Structures are given as C-alpha cells and as structure tokens.
Amino acid sequence: MGAGPGDPELITVKGARLLKQADYVLSTGSLVPRELFDGISAEVEDSKGLDIDQIVDRLATAARTGRRVVRVHTGDPAIFGAVQEQRARLHALGIPTATVPGVTSALAAAAALDAELTLPGLTQTVVFSRTAGRTPMPPAESLAALAALGNSTLCLYLSASLTDKVARELVAGGRSPDTPVAVVQYASMAHKQRILRCTLATLADEVRAARIRAQAMLLVGPAVDPHNKERVGEFDSRLYARDFSHRFRKAADTTHGSTPRTPRGRCFEPAATLEPGHE
Structure with a gap:
C-alpha cells in the first residue's frame, strides 16, 4: 500500500x-x-x-x-x-498480494509548485527516472538519452546528492543550461517542505548551498518555469476551447458569435463521470 x-x-x-x-x-x-x-x-x-x-x-x-x-x-x-x-x-510461497496506490512524490512536488507538468504546446511527456548511483541505469535510459526527449518534464528521484552529475549529463544530452529546475524537499510535509528554484547551470551550487542531500525531488523542464502562471492563453488546452466539440459539449460557431444549442431529440447527458481527455 x-x-x-x-x-x-x-x-x-x-x-x-x-x-x-x-x-x-x-x-x-x-x-x-x-x-x-x-x-x-x-x-x-x-x-x-x-x-x-x-x-x-x-x-x-x-x-x-x-x-x-x-x-x-x-x-x-x-x-x-x-x-x-x-x-x-x-x-x-503461495501467498497472494494486492496493491493499493498512493500519491508519488513527483506529483506532490508538482502540487507544491502549483504547476502542471504537461502544458499543451510545450510538452505532453513526463518521465519518472533517476540518475545512476549504486543502482545502475540501463544504457538507453541514461540522463543524456532522456534529455533528448524534447521539452519533456523529467521527475528525478533519488538524485539530490548527485546534482553535479545530473546537470552535466542533461546538458551533454542537449538540454540548455538555462533549463528551469525545481527542487522540492519533503514535498507535502508541513513545516519541513522546502522549494528551491534554479537552472541546470546553477543546480549543483544551489543545492549544496541549501544543504539538500536527501528526500528531495528534482523536476526539470520548461513546464516548471514559475513564469508560466503569467502567460494567459499561451498553454490553453483544446478541451475548454469554444470552437472544440466533444461528446459532452457542442462547439460554438465563433464565426458569427452564436452560442450552441442542444439539437432536439439528442441527449448530451454524460454517460460516465469521467471528464474527457484533451484530444
């Protein structure tokens, strides 16, 4: 559990x-x-x-x-x-098991930052990974390899004591030294949570200065740029766009400024409580 x-x-x-x-x-x-x-x-x-x-x-x-x-x-x-x-x-041994999920620290860190990790038009990919320590990484999953995944948001576990290596490998793999990084220590824990914002270029020095070595999540990528909150309309999804139809809502005719009407004889009541996806 x-x-x-x-x-x-x-x-x-x-x-x-x-x-x-x-x-x-x-x-x-x-x-x-x-x-x-x-x-x-x-x-x-x-x-x-x-x-x-x-x-x-x-x-x-x-x-x-x-x-x-x-x-x-x-x-x-x-x-x-x-x-x-x-x-x-x-x-x-013949003993069955079942799993109950929990909230992983990467998502708690994103909540602490009040950030969305998948911003339309910027990135739609999130990677959960780590840098190699005592546990080696498969060759195709090195940070240098993962760095090549465009603007993807990298959530790096178990890597707070290896920030020199993290920054070096990601830059070697093609990430800009100016890539935003957020380090969240003790995510979600009252009176202990700490947030450090930096870039790949400053990551190692900032983490050393803050004396962060464990229980910290590293989130890397433009999605964690704190200035994203100021960019109204830049990362809007299609889901709530007025000219976008899905099975719960008919698109508005934006060319004439009209509002949609529910066609007679058709029911647009949701068949399930799940919200539709972005596509």
Whole structure:
C-alpha cells in the first residue's frame, strides 16, 4: 500500500480503511507519517532495519496465521517502491498480494509548485527516472538519452546528492543550461517542505548551498518555469476551447458569435463521470 509523500492527509480513503482493518502492519518507516497509525489496533513494525528475507518472513508468517496484513510503503509502490522482490517471493510461497496506490512524490512536488507538468504546446511527456548511483541505469535510459526527449518534464528521484552529475549529463544530452529546475524537499510535509528554484547551470551550487542531500525531488523542464502562471492563453488546452466539440459539449460557431444549442431529440447527458481527455 502506498502511504503517499508524507502528508498524512494524502493517504487514499481505501488505504486508511485497510489500516483500520489490519491486524499486522509492516511499515518502511522513514517518511511514512506516524499519524497514520494513531488509533489503529494492529501491531505495527518498522522494516528499515530488515533485509528482504526477514521482511518476507514476517509478512508470510502473519498471513499464514490468518491475520490481515498491510505492507506500507512511502509514495506509490509502483514507482521506485522495491516491491517486486517482495511480491515475487510471497507468490512463490503461495501467498497472494494486492496493491493499493498512493500519491508519488513527483506529483506532490508538482502540487507544491502549483504547476502542471504537461502544458499543451510545450510538452505532453513526463518521465519518472533517476540518475545512476549504486543502482545502475540501463544504457538507453541514461540522463543524456532522456534529455533528448524534447521539452519533456523529467521527475528525478533519488538524485539530490548527485546534482553535479545530473546537470552535466542533461546538458551533454542537449538540454540548455538555462533549463528551469525545481527542487522540492519533503514535498507535502508541513513545516519541513522546502522549494528551491534554479537552472541546470546553477543546480549543483544551489543545492549544496541549501544543504539538500536527501528526500528531495528534482523536476526539470520548461513546464516548471514559475513564469508560466503569467502567460494567459499561451498553454490553453483544446478541451475548454469554444470552437472544440466533444461528446459532452457542442462547439460554438465563433464565426458569427452564436452560442450552441442542444439539437432536439439528442441527449448530451454524460454517460460516465469521467471528464474527457484533451484530444
């Protein structure tokens, strides 16, 4: 289960319910807020001192005795969650698993910046990645390779201590040294969140000066330029344009200034609660 980026209010409703119903909770500790476990009856254990075999043994033992087990990770388990090695071992033991998503730190960082990562006409691509550290990167996924993806917004996890390398590889891959960068440390966490704005040219020096080395997300690309908020109309989507039709709304005739009318005998009531996409 994903516990979200650190703000206890950002856990999903389903996640909160499962914690209340649990008998045994194994948490990653670190950035999982302790407030999530206030008032629950489950046994709660911290796994940060355990290796993979000890983790799987605890989860399997609890499950085999009929206890309701919740494994809690920070952010969203699907993004750098290190859950596959646990899932595979549990399945090999005949123990089924299910995943409850959470808010990943890249999205919490974007919210802290009050920014949209996919601006029409600027970029429609977001990349979740990291720079190589103790865990190597596949050759085709180096930062230099990812830099070639136009104006895409790069969300770099686990890279705050390697900002010299990040800037060097992205510039070598074709990104301008003036590319906007936002560094968000402790995204969503009250009284701890910090936001640092810079460029690739100044990234390493600014991060060193701010003494940021961990628990920080790097967002790179023109979509995080703070001046975007001043550019009224420049990044408008087609979704709300008056001359754009979709199944919920007929386009206006902008050539004569008329307003659309619902044709007789046709129902434009939405068939679902989902909003249409931008295309």
